[in-house]
Amino acid sequence: xxxxxxxxxxxxCKSGTSVKIECRSLDFQxxxxxxxxxxxxxxxxxxxxxxxxxxxxxxxxxxxxKFLINHASLxxxxxxxxSAHPEDSSFYICSARDRSxxxxxxxxxxxxxxxxx
Amino acid sequence: DAKTTQPTSMDCxxxxxxNLPCNHSTISGNEYVYWYRQIHxxxxxxIIHGLKNNETNEMASLIITEDRKSSTLILPxxxxxxxxxxxxxxxxxxxxxxxxxxxxxxxxxIP
Numbered sequence: 194x195x196x197x198x199x200x201x202x203x204x205x206c207k208s209g210t211s212v213k214i215e216c217r218s219l220d221f222q223x224x225x226x227x228x229x230x231x232x233x234x235x236x237x238x239x240x241x242x243x244x245x246x247x248x249x250x251x252x253x254x255x256x257x258x259k260f261l262i263n264h265a266s267l268x269x270x271x272x273x274x275x276s277a278h279p280e281d282s283s284f285y286i287c288s289a290r291d292r293s294x295x296x297x298x299x300x301x302x303x304x305x306x307x308x309x310x
Numbered sequence: 311d312a313k314t315t316q317p318t319s320m321d322c323x324x325x326x327x328x329n330l331p332c333n334h335s336t337i338s339g340n341e342y343v344y345w346y347r348q349i350h351x352x353x354x355x356x357i358i359h360g361l362k363n364n365e366t367n368e369m370a371s372l373i374i375t376e377d378r379k380s381s382t383l384i385l386p387x388x389x390x391x392x393x394x395x396x397x398x399x400x401x402x403x404x405x406x407x408x409x410x411x412x413x414x415x416x417x418x419x420i421p
Contacts, residue, residue, distance in 0.1 A: 227408060236397075239409075288354075298359065301354045
């Protein structure tokens with residue numbers, strides 16, 4: 194299947210700092226990428242949908258000024274957690290939508306574990 | 311989106327076929343059934359998807375009932391590495407439809 198990478202795989206930061214997470218589709222172009230968050234022992238919760246060249250669409254309850262999403266190319270989307278606080282500590286996972294060859298499937302990255310001290 | 315119902319947990323002996331059921335009684339005619347799994351502390355892995363015909367790939371088989379109200383994911387020869395949470399999701403394929411994850415089935419493969 195198609196490969197999606199994320200960087201970094203884990204990050205520890207101080208409260209009040211900003212953290213950027215990158216999501217790349219390595220062998221396909223993705224006009225649409227998605228960002229999820231997962232707290233311990235819970236399921237994945239969609240945060241936002243990112244479309245290349247346009248503004249992201251955020252799910253209800255997700256602060257767009259806190260979680261900045263940029264999808265500047267067909268293979269790269271970034272999520273910046275601004276002024277991070279301990280409650281933002283979570284597992285952040287991106288996915289990219291592959292619509293090539295008549296297939297329509299989302300492939301997920303390995304996730305980024307964020308710990309805010 | 312149609313909702314799905316899955317058992318909370320299942321056990322399966324190593325080497326046996328693992329059969330994971332999913333109910334989606336309110337599925338619409340244009341909604342596909344997707345299966346993903348998530349191994350601990352990793353991103354979800356795509357397994358298979360289908361509309362109404364049975365599907366098979368190198369990982370698994372998907373059996374969809376004729377009325378499409380339920381489906382079964384079959385892992386033909388389960389290994390310890392198949393221990394994971396398995397998610398059954400229905401969505402419309404051709405729209406920018408998000409994947410909505412439920413609680414899934416925690417499958418444990420027993421040596």
